[in-house]
Amino acid sequence: MVEGRIVARRGLGLRLWLSGGWLCFIAIAAIFAPWLSPQDPLAQDLFTSRLPPFWVDGAEAGFPLGSDSLGRDVLSRVIYGARTALIVAVTAGTLTCLIGATLGLLAGYFRGWIDLIVSRLIEIWMAFPPVLFAILLIAVLGTGLWSIVIAIVVIDWTRFARVVRAETMNQSVMDYVSSAQVAGRTRMGTLLTEILPNVLATIVTLLTLEMGIAVIVEAILSFVNLSISTDAPTWGGMIAEGRTSIHQAWWVLVVPLVALFLTVLSFSQLGEGLKDRFDPVLR
Amino acid sequence: MNTLLKVRNLSARLRNGPALLRSVSFDVAAGEVRGLVGESGAGKSMIGKAILGTLPRAIQISGGEVWLDGEDLLQLTNAQLRQRIGEKGALIPQDPLTALNPSRRIGPQITDRLVHILKWRRSDAEARARELLGEVHIPDPERVVRSYPHELSGGMRQRILIATAFAAEPKLIIADEPTTALDVVVQKQILKLIKEMQTRHGTALVFVTHDLGVVSKICQTLSILYAGKVIEDTDVRDFFKGPSHAYAAALLAATPKFTDPESSLMPVPQSVIEAVREEVAAFDRGEA
Amino acid sequence: MTDALFEIKDLYLSLPELARKPLVGAAPRIEILKGLSFDIPRGEVLGIVGGSGSGKSTLGRALLRLLEPTGGSIHFGGKDITHLSEDLLRPERQQFQMIFQDPMSSLNPRRRIGGIIGGPLRLHGIDNVSERIDEALDHVGLPQEFRERYPHELSGGQRQRVGIARAIALRPDFILADEIVSGLDVSSQAQVLNLLEELVKRLGLTLAFISHDLSVIRRLCTRIIVMHEGKIVENAETGALFEHPASAYSKELLAAIPLPDPDQVWA
Numbered sequence A: 001m002v003e004g005r006i007v008a009r010r011g012l013g014l015r016l017w018l019s020g021g022w023l024c025f026i027a028i029a030a031i032f033a034p035w036l037s038p039q040d041p042l043a044q045d046l047f048t049s050r051l052p053p054f055w056v057d058g059a060e061a062g063f064p065l066g067s068d069s070l071g072r073d074v075l076s077r078v079i080y081g082a083r084t085a086l087i088v089a090v091t092a093g094t095l096t097c098l099i100g101a102t103l104g105l106l107a108g109y110f111r112g113w114i115d116l117i118v119s120r121l122i123e124i125w126m127a128f129p130p131v132l133f134a135i136l137l138i139a140v141l142g143t144g145l146w147s148i149v150i151a152i153v154v155i156d157w158t159r160f161a162r163v164v165r166a167e168t169m170n171q172s173v174m175d176y177v178s179s180a181q182v183a184g185r186t187r188m189g190t191l192l193t194e195i196l197p198n199v200l201a202t203i204v205t206l207l208t209l210e211m212g213i214a215v216i217v218e219a220i221l222s223f224v225n226l227s228i229s230t231d232a233p234t235w236g237g238m239i240a241e242g243r244t245s246i247h248q249a250w251w252v253l254v255v256p257l258v259a260l261f262l263t264v265l266s267f268s269q270l271g272e273g274l275k276d277r278f279d280p281v282l283r
Numbered sequence B: 001m002n003t004l005l006k007v008r009n010l011s012a013r014l015r016n017g018p019a020l021l022r023s024v025s026f027d028v029a030a031g032e033v034r035g036l037v038g039e040s041g042a043g044k045s046m047i048g049k050a051i052l053g054t055l056p057r058a059i060q061i062s063g064g065e066v067w068l069d070g071e072d073l074l075q076l077t078n079a080q081l082r083q084r085i086g087e088k089g090a091l092i093p094q095d096p097l098t099a100l101n102p103s104r105r106i107g108p109q110i111t112d113r114l115v116h117i118l119k120w121r122r123s124d125a126e127a128r129a130r131e132l133l134g135e136v137h138i139p140d141p142e143r144v145v146r147s148y149p150h151e152l153s154g155g156m157r158q159r160i161l162i163a164t165a166f167a168a169e170p171k172l173i174i175a176d177e178p179t180t181a182l183d184v185v186v187q188k189q190i191l192k193l194i195k196e197m198q199t200r201h202g203t204a205l206v207f208v209t210h211d212l213g214v215v216s217k218i219c220q221t222l223s224i225l226y227a228g229k230v231i232e233d234t235d236v237r238d239f240f241k242g243p244s245h246a247y248a249a250a251l252l253a254a255t256p257k258f259t260d261p262e263s264s265l266m267p268v269p270q271s272v273i274e275a276v277r278e279e280v281a282a283f284d285r286g287e288a
Numbered sequence C: 001m002t003d004a005l006f007e008i009k010d011l012y013l014s015l016p017e018l019a020r021k022p023l024v025g026a027a028p029r030i031e032i033l034k035g036l037s038f039d040i041p042r043g044e045v046l047g048i049v050g051g052s053g054s055g056k057s058t059l060g061r062a063l064l065r066l067l068e069p070t071g072g073s074i075h076f077g078g079k080d081i082t083h084l085s086e087d088l089l090r091p092e093r094q095q096f097q098m099i100f101q102d103p104m105s106s107l108n109p110r111r112r113i114g115g116i117i118g119g120p121l122r123l124h125g126i127d128n129v130s131e132r133i134d135e136a137l138d139h140v141g142l143p144q145e146f147r148e149r150y151p152h153e154l155s156g157g158q159r160q161r162v163g164i165a166r167a168i169a170l171r172p173d174f175i176l177a178d179e180i181v182s183g184l185d186v187s188s189q190a191q192v193l194n195l196l197e198e199l200v201k202r203l204g205l206t207l208a209f210i211s212h213d214l215s216v217i218r219r220l221c222t223r224i225i226v227m228h229e230g231k232i233v234e235n236a237e238t239g240a241l242f243e244h245p246a247s248a249y250s251k252e253l254l255a256a257i258p259l260p261d262p263d264q265v266w267a
Helices: A002-031 A074-110 A112-126 A130-141 A145-172 A175-182 A187-223 A235-244 A251-278 B044-052 B078-088 B106-116 B122-135 B141-145 B154-166 B184-201 B212-218 B236-241 B246-254 B270-287 C056-063 C086-093 C113-123 C129-139 C144-148 C156-169 C186-203 C238-243 C248-256
Strands: B003-014 B019-029 B033-037 B059-068 B089-092 B172-176 B204-209 B221-226 B229-235 C004-016 C029-041 C045-050 C071-076 C096-099 C174-178 C206-211 C223-228 C231-237
Touching: A002 A074, A002 A251, A074 A112, A074 A145, A074 A187, A074 A235, A074 A251, A112 A145, A130 A145, A130 A187, A145 A187, A175 A187, A175 C096, A187 A235, A187 A251, A235 A251, B003 B044, B003 B204, B019 B044, B019 B059, B019 B204, B019 B221, B019 B229, B019 B270, B033 B044, B033 B212, B044 B059, B044 B089, B044 B172, B044 B204, B078 B089, B089 B154, B106 B122, B106 B141, B106 B154, B122 B141, B122 B154, B154 B172, B154 B184, B184 B212, B184 C248, B204 B212, B212 B236, B221 B236, B221 B246, B229 B236, B229 B246, B229 B270, B236 B246, B246 B270, B246 C186, C004 C056, C029 C056, C029 C071, C029 C206, C029 C231, C045 C056, C056 C174, C056 C206, C086 C096, C096 C156, C113 C129, C113 C144, C113 C156, C129 C144, C129 C156, C129 C186, C156 C186, C186 C206, C223 C238, C223 C248, C231 C238, C231 C248
Parallel strands: B033 B204, B033 B221, B089 B172, B172 B204, C045 C206, C045 C223, C096 C174, C174 C206
Antiparallel strands: B003 B019, B003 B059, B221 B229, C004 C029, C004 C071, C223 C231
16 A cells, blocks of 8 residues: 555656646647648648658648648648547536436435436446447437437446445445434535545546547547538548558548547546545545 | 574665664574564564565565574575475464455365475365364364355454464464454454464464563563564563563553553553654664 | 433344345344343443444444434433434434544545534534634644644544544533544553543543443443343443453453463463
8 A cells, every 4th residue: 555655646747747738738729720720621622632741751831740632631630620529528528427426426325216226227228238329329319519429428327327336335334424424414415525525536537537438439430420520520530531541641540540549548647647636645 | 492583683664765674683482472562553564574575565675684494584586485485484364354265165275385385185285174174173174174254254264264374384473463353252262272273383473463461371472663673572471570661661551451450551651652762763863 | 210311221223134135125134232221321431342243333323323223212311312313313413422433434534633523513503613623622632733634644543532522522411432442552542541531520421432342441431231142241330340240241251351461360
């Protein structure tokens, strides 16, 4: 235990800075996309198709990360793709968290019939293959940004509910909970003021993890052409298009892939770093 | 009597951190029971772990020697140490509830060491396990070797752990607070059992505990520790007649003794704690 | 009879054994308390002693109505609290408080000491919370600076003092102390027991002290109840219990205590 604490402390600063830094960078790119993009992300021009990135011979100014087979600027498309990715990450992540964590807290603390319902729902949910479930939902809801958000929330709330319920049950048997009861605190008051602060670190870790997962799910759905309208740039859509020209223009695939990878990694690392910050023992 | 275990100037520290053991020395003769006594943080369990080579990786042995049966354990490679401890040493752990693997039957858990380190034939080892269970007064050993830990009571599991420790006829057993998790009635049975087994097998015992009452029942010699430093090393009878170190005396006075309610359970005076802290600080200055 | 703070009559309590709950229907129940009757007079320091599984902690939790009895009755200050709902019980709770065994898990790790002691005071609508926190800290011999600390920054003995401060801050009539020294080092054990002894005298408290160890409570308690397998096997004045234990189990319990004395006959 001693060892774990020391290691956690040492790794904390850099991890938090790097992941936070990358996410800020992506957020700025997403917000200021119209001003930051060198080109119109949708402008096609066959004369500028498959231009390589700037460090490879044959690159052209104005297309720093090259262009795809339709002559669209890869950098601009990645920047606009960040918009979709972040909107999905933040809204889907937050909504999933609110719904799942609330159900988990209530089920874990009050037990009884609410736990019975939540637990059975989780078990039923887990028996569905998630990707098929998502595709089915999109088919029903139709494509579009909000369909994706709804699909992620509907599928992934169980992740929060399960973990938060277990952690709430762990905390509920602690004597500080009995002590709140002896002091005369109401059941709901105990849940919100005594237990929630102790479960919050877990919730925050899950939230950031979920944001990363939302980015991936959006990319997968784009990849199978079920995301938002086909002409709005998304990372998943770019990867799907890049796949067809991997031998002629690898950058069309690799650039969005790197952006995706770093963003998802940063979300999970941010969660780990924040968890330690939340712990008064480590702080 | 010949010395079996000789610990000399054993020091340990947290990696890049404070000292945890400060030049600990003591001897244990063959067949002797030595108590290591101290409050939490005194380093008493750590000494046992250092001897058995089971210290957590965050703790580093920074000096000293641990001679067992004429061989310095600290000079051995990990593989050699495992072999040597497997032949000559054993542990009776504190918590009978977590020390047995819940998903394995009792029998193989007793015979593990015989089969894997001493290369006994499995049938011989199993016969030995049943014999040992009889020795620790477990009725129906045939049934118990086929049981899983959760089917047995806490006291029963502690008996099994004792049988396991004696299985390979070790020369030295480290008992790490073996009765702390038990209530007094069961504690008495277990202590008597350990004493009986230890006498019968002639095993040397290092008995780690915080309870001077327990020490007076089972140990012949004892080392009192404070902050990883031995502050008194003495014979048990001499100690209970009158400890020589002020902190050791205060510890004895703080121990409950219901036959003497007015002069037991005395708080340790602040001056005594400050004096022993200063002693440790002076030692650290001398070393630096 | 008239000055009894607690009157316990024929108390039964059973708990569901969740590990053996069948898929459909209720879990089987195990009877933990089997018909206990005793009084706790105002001003008494009562020891409740027994081995593991004797039901002593369950009894404690039933007295404070953290658990609801399945039979019999508990009267506190003349009022029947046996089946009182949590809402009706809440105003009464100010009168009976508890100190827990494990000071680490009973202090919320995310709160400062000031908040831990002050929380119950605010709940009961007490005005001068800050002075009351200072007063409680003062009673247990901790400096005011501790208000800003977190539980993990304290030693075991200091944490248990905070637990005591939280219990006395509400100025209750009755305090239940559940194995409060069994996790402490001997040196802090003596200090916490002495503190409790002093507070009982100074504040005129009625105290029930649960312990598995008879030897720590001789000086503190005026009367002792010995429990075994959910029943009271002996209820006697402290001196009488130690000198002439009546029940076989009390004798066994006394004989098992290892005195710090190599000459003790310990057969």
